[in-house]
Amino acid sequence: MKVRIGTRKSQLALWQANYIANLINQIHGVEVELVKITTSGDKILDVPLAKIGGKGLFVKEIEDAMLKGEIDIAVHSLKDVPTQLPEGLDIIAITEREDPRDAFLSTKYKSLKDLPAGAVVGTSSLRRKSQIMKMRDDLIINDLRGNVDTRIRKLEEGQYDAIILAYAGLKRLGLDSKASYIFSPQEMIPAVCQGFLGIEARVDDERIKKILEPINNQESFIRATAERSFLKTLEGGCQVPLGAYCEIKDDFIHITGFIADLEGKTFIKESLSEKLTNINQAKELGQRLANILLKRGGKDILTKIYNL
Numbered sequence: 001m002k003v004r005i006g007t008r009k010s011q012l013a014l015w016q017a018n019y020i021a022n023l024i025n026q027i028h029g030v031e032v033e034l035v036k037i038t039t040s041g042d043k044i045l046d047v048p049l050a051k052i053g054g055k056g057l058f059v060k061e062i063e064d065a066m067l068k069g070e071i072d073i074a075v076h077s078l079k080d081v082p083t084q085l086p087e088g089l090d091i092i093a094i095t096e097r098e099d100p101r102d103a104f105l106s107t108k109y110k111s112l113k114d115l116p117a118g119a120v121v122g123t124s125s126l127r128r129k130s131q132i133m134k135m136r137d138d139l140i141i142n143d144l145r146g147n148v149d150t151r152i153r154k155l156e157e158g159q160y161d162a163i164i165l166a167y168a169g170l171k172r173l174g175l176d177s178k179a180s181y182i183f184s185p186q187e188m189i190p191a192v193c194q195g196f197l198g199i200e201a202r203v204d205d206e207r208i209k210k211i212l213e214p215i216n217n218q219e220s221f222i223r224a225t226a227e228r229s230f231l232k233t234l235e236g237g238c239q240v241p242l243g244a245y246c247e248i249k250d251d252f253i254h255i256t257g258f259i260a261d262l263e264g265k266t267f268i269k270e271s272l273s274e275k276l277t278n279i280n281q282a283k284e285l286g287q288r289l290a291n292i293l294l295k296r297g298g299k300d301i302l303t304k305i306y307n308l
């Protein structure tokens with residue numbers, strides 16, 4: 001019996017679906033079919049993501065197809081997947097993390113530091129915007145939507161002096177040479193789960209769970225659990241400037257997270273580290289970090305944003 005993978009039609013989504021399709025085929029020798037699905041996020045192209053509001057814009061139609069039994073699994077950039085999943089579905093496997101960092105692209109300038117005052121930077125991510133404003137309060141940040149190739153085209157047409165993209169997406173598409181600078185995770189805290197692929201399936205599908213077992217990376221699963229539990233506790237979607245990054249090094253689990261306001265006045269950042277014991281600890285650590293940020297002013301930021 002073949003495995004049907006639901007995927008968006010963008011180049012990056014197709015690369016990711018093909019990557020998992022090849023893994024499944026190589027490991028299990030089963031036939032894999034890609035089923036291309038258009039999501040509402042793909043249709044609404046002219047509105048900044050933060051203004052559309054609804055979570056899971058890029059996954060809902062794919063999840064509906066899975067619940068109807070039209071596809072068996074969905075391959076997602078885990079950073080696009082809401083923390084609250086529909087009843088009956090779950091993230092069953094998470095791949096080894098691709099580079100989690102953000103990249104700076106420009107045809108004229110080498111890095112953010114080199115931009116002249118008043119230069120125009122393209123990004124629709126409130127997370128990127130708030131961190132750029134913190135480093136450089138003299139730049140103009142304009143919305144930039146579209147698939148990775150569209151965003152690069154808009155840069156190269158001269159609509160922006162620079163743009164910021166996930167390095168993971170560039171690497172997957174073989175476009176890493178387009179990056180002129182790569183921010184460290186300390187300079188620019190990545191999006192929750194940037195760089196992970198998450199594979200979603202029906203929780204009662206035992207055949208698929210067996211197939212996905214060797215594809216899961218346990219360290220990734222722990223890191224993603226910590227970051228997603230941080231996000232869930234903050235009830236944050238893409239309407240809130242926030243980010244988190246978890247690492248495991250020498251048996252220690254480290255997590256750093258931030259939340260900022262939309263005006264660029266308040267920026268609250270905190271880190272936690274402890275000896276790693278189990279997966280429940282990762283969940284608890286993400287929650288604890290989020291609660292610290294909520295107490296330190298995060299709650300006020302969220303109240304303001306949700307009352308807009």
Ligand SMILES: NCc1[nH]cc(CCC(=O)O)c1CC(=O)O
Pocket residue numbers: 077078079080148164165166167168169193194195196197
């Ligand atoms: N928001 C769209 C999106 N979703 C996942 C990636 C990149 C790949 C990844 O983070 O795993 C991108 C492009 C980008 O942010 O530049």
